[in-house]
Amino acid sequence: MPAYKAPLRDFDFVLNELIRVQDTIPTLPGYEEATQDIFASYLEAAAQFCENEIAPLNRSGDEAGCAYDPATRSVTTPAGFKDAYRQFCELGFTGLDCDPAYGGQGMPKTLAFPIMEMQCSANVAWSMYPGLSHGAYAAIHAHGTDEQKATYLPHLVDGSWTGTMCLTEPHCGTDLGLLKTRAEPNGDGSYSITGTKIFISAGEHDMSDNIIHLVLARLPDAPKDVKGISLFIVPKFHADGSRNPVSCGALEHKMGIKANATAVINLDNAKGYLIGEPNKGLACMFTMMNAARLGCGMQGLGLGEASFQGALTYAKERLQMRALTGAKCPDKPADPIIVHPDVRRMLLTQKAYTEAGRALTALLALQLDIEEKHPDAEARQDAADLVALLTPVAKAFMTDNGYTATNMGMQVFGGHGFIREWGMEQLVRDCRISQLYEGTNGIQAIDLLGRKVLLDQGAKLRKFSKQIHKFCEANAGNEQLAEFVGPLSKLLKEVGETTMGIGMAAMMNKDEAGAAATDFLRLIGHITYAWLWARMAEVAYAKLGQGDDAFYNAKITTARFYYAKLLPEVESLKAQIKTGSKPLMALDEDSFAF
């Protein structure tokens, strides 16, 4: 595998030519200084850090994993991880999009997201230490008291402390209503928290001075379901330096992201502080969760990019067989495998999914920035609605496609793809978790169809559809784009009909929604990418003849590939959705046997 190279040219395309963040970002209060030059210099610095500091630790980190010492209950991260984190802090990246009031650099998400993608490509296991920490920052910033903010945020921003999200327990993942960890008031405003949390990413490590756990627990007499869950701040060390009895009981042995410490966290009358209102912990946690879901999507994206870089390089170097149409490199013992249509199919699948995912990420980042900073309430609401609608799509569609992409990259290598030293199989293993955590992709599908589409009678989806419709109308007479706009218009109509059909059926039987959800999410994912690819082709056509034709022609060619070879999946999805829930529900549980 070649050394990772940050896709700076494509970031430039997506941010400045496609999404045109400069038309909006510097107009938002607080982002006046986030100019194109500033973006470019941050991206360049982040690229250097990712390429030179963390990418070289990716393979070694996977081989070494994290070490747990039961005597001290401490965790040692792989060699180099701690130093890289120190540099990351020194470069100010831990506080990149954090509030300047607490030492942050106040940069927008439109800048932070590409930098997160680069970290995921270079070393996803490493990226999760600052990633989880940022989630804790966001939750405290949104829901903490002024005193809590003053106590924790400066340390989370400068990176000297890190944070975690402690949700899952052995018997409850998706179903947080089953949560057992309990919080007893101590009488002094603090609480005494007892329980066991599992799957706590970055739950214990040697990279920071303190770890701030955000823990879901139940107050005495709280309602038994999700309405009885509260959120608590539980620091590893108290302000006086004394140890809080919140400790790592073990590390999980996992398929991938082995260099990230996935901890069992035991709370044994650990002292914690309520954050937000009692029994409203789930809502507070969703501040972190929604960001984490987009973070997952970026893992799929970043790993797909890394795999593409490896596979493309190999496909140009590996000589094997002749092109079916006759030797392309008669001077060599065989042709490079990139001459074979099926190898190209795999490379283009990686490229098309990755570049569309990058565009979606930038689009969502811009909406998040608008949602946070725009002076106009309607603009904020529109942005919030689009983010709400597309967050489950970004999480599930981008991670499923990332898994497809990393598997294809491995497949391009043939048998060598299975060998650890090449690095391609690690990308597959590291990607696999992104489909599982922060709500499995099946849960994302239910969230999309149930909460985001059916619950508001399709209002958010109609708003989004209107954007696509406008694009199609505006380009109705554009001959160059006709090959995209035609199918996109047709699909838009079909998506409307399909959604209506599911909605009608689900009114009679809720299982109809459950049965359609996963196919529906892919359908929405595909129309989103089809729209983005048509827009990318539009931009590329406009730029032809201005000096970088190879790049823009590649965009147009990849758009065509997407419409020809990936978008047709919607034909299957529509057909599957039509068959409804009966084929899934007919088999009674007892007959389901082996």
Added chain:
Amino acid sequence: MPAYKAPLRDFDFVLNELIRVQDTIPTLPGYEEATQDIFASYLEAAAQFCENEIAPLNRSGDEAGCAYDPATRSVTTPAGFKDAYRQFCELGFTGLDCDPAYGGQGMPKTLAFPIMEMQCSANVAWSMYPGLSHGAYAAIHAHGTDEQKATYLPHLVDGSWTGTMCLTEPHCGTDLGLLKTRAEPNGDGSYSITGTKIFISAGEHDMSDNIIHLVLARLPDAPKDVKGISLFIVPKFHADGSRNPVSCGALEHKMGIKANATAVINLDNAKGYLIGEPNKGLACMFTMMNAARLGCGMQGLGLGEASFQGALTYAKERLQMRALTGAKCPDKPADPIIVHPDVRRMLLTQKAYTEAGRALTALLALQLDIEEKHPDAEARQDAADLVALLTPVAKAFMTDNGYTATNMGMQVFGGHGFIREWGMEQLVRDCRISQLYEGTNGIQAIDLLGRKVLLDQGAKLRKFSKQIHKFCEANAGNEQLAEFVGPLSKLLKEVGETTMGIGMAAMMNKDEAGAAATDFLRLIGHITYAWLWARMAEVAYAKLGQGDDAFYNAKITTARFYYAKLLPEVESLKAQIKTGSKPLMALDEDSFAF
């Protein structure tokens, strides 16, 4: 994960009710004694061996892997592997379908294949030691001289010696024409062989007294391409007990099948013996390769079954959320996750692919037995044609579906699926190689479309289509089967048209075949499974009311699921094939960049 349980009831269904092997097998010369009772007793014995001896070594074998000692160039297999192999030999399984003239039990493939499936489910890494050995047996049996047979076969049959296939070299996998290993005549009928082979499964280990390597190499002045490759027998130890300089230089570090020794084999003037004719080595090797490809398919099948067993058990036990239609188990804190349509979608996908794969395997085994033993030449040819056509389908479709199935099984477990102790992620990792070795699945697709379909102007495919057509005609008036026969007839017509379309396009441009191949293979896979599911439904309807209705109703229900939720993939495949090669070939190599 639950302990593996051999699917004996489904073997009985497939062998005795669907494929009805007893109508044919005992009528074939040499298989007179392979009665239903004999089958049942062998299957029972194999089930016990797989369940009790090798399944318990699967997780520990993955964790321990094989150990290589550079000083002695020897390999130690994981604890228990050697003992299990000794028992396997003592039970006579190494010689199950081997020639009685050399100590074999002379049983048919229709019995051997289900036993192979069980081994793959229980411990695929272990199964490869006897598996590769059987390939070496088959090649020597088919192509060896009487003396070679007398020397090697009895030991391979009783399992005291094992064998390997040595094809791949660092610079050549698919493209064996690039092979560099050379064989110099010693003047005494033997050859002196020098070169490096990689990816040699079971290439070195501690389970047998001797290892017989079958090595592809070039004679002096042989043609430079695949027509200049010869096959050699290279034993680890000579008859006098002396060591031949063929040794293990290293073991690969792999994503999965870690308990199988994947060796680098160095030949340093190793003494070898030509097997078959000079320069015809590739044809000899294909005796092993075709069997190995079916073996790969069975790996996908067996691992899908194992994953299904794990996922189904978990889905019935894991309590999480309530059914969308209201609580199903109000006395429990939550419903078992099998109530959720999306979980059922994953379980039924595993079940539908696995059971159809099992049926296909039995069908092909019967054809292999007919091809080998039938007194009538036309019957042999028909059987051979079907095997030739469907071998790449069995290899690629069954392994791709096996990978899908193992990933879905892991997904059913949510985050727990990613944890090694549960065993579900190992099935994914162990399955991944089956898509890569013995010819990548892309190569299978080219083999199917190019060599098996277009090369004989569709003759073999027409013969197969006729069988499906006959089934549809015979059931044209069957109301119960109308839901299957209707779509199957329609698909049969479409497959004919699609094949014709590809053939016409490929005459003008060979890349059209390369571009369509992978989609075409899945199309043929789907029509094969659709036909088998319709046939399974037919059998199940006929058996209703005879005392095992739950089993037969599950078959009918699963057939419906297949037609509703998996078969619609053909809609995408047809659409993708229609777009041809241009979307794949348009991007010039230099513009393919990052």
